[in-house]
Amino acid sequence: MQDILEAIMAAEESNDPDRELAGVAGLPVPESYRGVVVRAEESRMFDGMATRDKDPRKALHVQEVPTPELAPGEALIAVMASAINYNTVWTSIFEPVSTFRFLERYGRVSELTRRHDLPYHVVGSDAAGVVLRTGPGVTRWAAGDEVVAHCLSVELEDAAGHDDTMLDPQQRIWGFETNFGGLAELAVVKANQLMPKPRHLSWEEAASPGLVNSTAYRQLVSHHGANMKQGDVVLIWGASGGLGGYATQMALNGGAIPVCVVSSPEKAELCRRMGADLVIDRAAEGFRFWKDEQTQDQDEWRRFGERIRELTGGEDPDIVFEHPGRETFGASVYVARRGGTIVTCASTSGFQHQYDNRYLWMHLKRIVGSHFANYHEAWQANRLVALGKVHPTVSRTYPLEQTGQAAYEVHRNAHQGKVGVRCLAPADGLGVRDGELRARHEDAINRFRGH
Structure with missing residues (x-):
C-alpha cells in the first residue's frame, strides 16, 4: 500500500x-487493506436504545480486510478520500434495519455477488482516488485515471432499468447495500460508477459532492424529480447541510428563488455566503411543528407559510425540497403552492410521515419520491462541479482512524456541509491539478471550511 501511495504522491510535484x-499499473495489488467496517456480531448492540442515544463510534471499526477479486465490469481504486453521509450513520446504528440483510440478499443474486455477503461490511458511499486495476470488459477507464465514484450499483439485466437505471430491480447503493465501500484504502466499484475527478479540487473536496450533489440534481433539476425552472420558489430544508448546500447552489444556478430553512445564525450566514437572500432560522423564530409525539400543530404550519410569503412577496413554494421527513413533512405539504411539488429523498428525523391529505388532494399538489440519481444525472452533477459552477461544502476532515467521530458529528447534527475523511491522503489540499481554475473559485470552495 505504501508503494501505491508513493506513486500517487509523486504526481504532486x-x-x-x-x-x-500511470505507473500504478505496474504495482502489485495488496492482499489486504484497511477499511471502516461494522460487524455482524454487533448488529444488536443498540437494541432498546433511542436513536439519538446510539453512538456510531462504538460500531465503526478500522480493520484489515482481504482485497476481493475483481469481477467483469468492475474497477479497483486506491481511495485518497471519502466522506460521511447519513447512510453511513444509519449503517453504524443499524437503523432502520441492519445492512447485513442487504448484503445477504445481494449475495443470493449470483456467484460473483456472493463475495459481498460477509460478517463485516466495509462502508462508505463516496470516494475520490486513482484506478489501480480494471476487470474484464472495462474499456472507458485505465490504471492511473483520477476518478470520483458515484454510489449507484446496478446489474441492468432487467428491461425496467434501461429507461431509468434507478428503476432497475437490482439497483443498490454502493457501500450501504453492497460491500467494499469508499471509507477504506481500497474500494471495488462498477466501472459505470466512475467519473472524472474535478481537476481543480483536492482529494477530500472532490470526494464530498458525489452522493449528495447527485441526489440534489435528480431531486430538483431532473425530469425524474421536480423539474425545476427559472423563477421557481424552492423551499429548502437544512439548506446549509450536506444535501441542502448543493440544493441551494443548484436553485441559484438555475434561476430559481431558494428559501433556505436552517437552525442557527451561523447556518443562516453560510446560506447568504452562497448567495441566498431569503433565509428562515427556524430555531430563532421558534417553529415547532409538533405539539407532542402524536399531534402536529397546524397553527405552526400556517405561521410558517405566512413567514415564507413575507420573504417572497406573497408567493408560496413551487417546490419543497424535503429530506428531514417526519418532523417537517406535514408543514411541507401544507406550505407548497396549489399544484406544487413536494420532492422527498430521505427521512433523517423519522420514516413515518403524517400530513393532512386535504391540502394535497384539494390543492392538486404532488409528492415525488426521489432516490439518488442515475449515471447520466450523476455525470451531469459532477460536470457542474468540474466546471466550477457548483462547489464543495467540506467543513472539516478527519483521518480514516477517526471515521467514527466524523459519523457521530453528522448523527448529532453538529456539522455544516459535508464532513470529509482522508483515507490514503496524508493531508488536506493534495490532488489539485488545475490551479488556475481553482484560483478563480477559491473563496467559494472554502466557504464552509472551519464551520
Whole structure:
C-alpha cells in the first residue's frame, strides 16, 4: 500500500502527473487493506436504545480486510478520500434495519455477488482516488485515471432499468447495500460508477459532492424529480447541510428563488455566503411543528407559510425540497403552492410521515419520491462541479482512524456541509491539478471550511 501511495504522491510535484499516475499499473495489488467496517456480531448492540442515544463510534471499526477479486465490469481504486453521509450513520446504528440483510440478499443474486455477503461490511458511499486495476470488459477507464465514484450499483439485466437505471430491480447503493465501500484504502466499484475527478479540487473536496450533489440534481433539476425552472420558489430544508448546500447552489444556478430553512445564525450566514437572500432560522423564530409525539400543530404550519410569503412577496413554494421527513413533512405539504411539488429523498428525523391529505388532494399538489440519481444525472452533477459552477461544502476532515467521530458529528447534527475523511491522503489540499481554475473559485470552495 505504501508503494501505491508513493506513486500517487509523486504526481504532486510532477510536471506530468498523468504519466506518474500511470505507473500504478505496474504495482502489485495488496492482499489486504484497511477499511471502516461494522460487524455482524454487533448488529444488536443498540437494541432498546433511542436513536439519538446510539453512538456510531462504538460500531465503526478500522480493520484489515482481504482485497476481493475483481469481477467483469468492475474497477479497483486506491481511495485518497471519502466522506460521511447519513447512510453511513444509519449503517453504524443499524437503523432502520441492519445492512447485513442487504448484503445477504445481494449475495443470493449470483456467484460473483456472493463475495459481498460477509460478517463485516466495509462502508462508505463516496470516494475520490486513482484506478489501480480494471476487470474484464472495462474499456472507458485505465490504471492511473483520477476518478470520483458515484454510489449507484446496478446489474441492468432487467428491461425496467434501461429507461431509468434507478428503476432497475437490482439497483443498490454502493457501500450501504453492497460491500467494499469508499471509507477504506481500497474500494471495488462498477466501472459505470466512475467519473472524472474535478481537476481543480483536492482529494477530500472532490470526494464530498458525489452522493449528495447527485441526489440534489435528480431531486430538483431532473425530469425524474421536480423539474425545476427559472423563477421557481424552492423551499429548502437544512439548506446549509450536506444535501441542502448543493440544493441551494443548484436553485441559484438555475434561476430559481431558494428559501433556505436552517437552525442557527451561523447556518443562516453560510446560506447568504452562497448567495441566498431569503433565509428562515427556524430555531430563532421558534417553529415547532409538533405539539407532542402524536399531534402536529397546524397553527405552526400556517405561521410558517405566512413567514415564507413575507420573504417572497406573497408567493408560496413551487417546490419543497424535503429530506428531514417526519418532523417537517406535514408543514411541507401544507406550505407548497396549489399544484406544487413536494420532492422527498430521505427521512433523517423519522420514516413515518403524517400530513393532512386535504391540502394535497384539494390543492392538486404532488409528492415525488426521489432516490439518488442515475449515471447520466450523476455525470451531469459532477460536470457542474468540474466546471466550477457548483462547489464543495467540506467543513472539516478527519483521518480514516477517526471515521467514527466524523459519523457521530453528522448523527448529532453538529456539522455544516459535508464532513470529509482522508483515507490514503496524508493531508488536506493534495490532488489539485488545475490551479488556475481553482484560483478563480477559491473563496467559494472554502466557504464552509472551519464551520
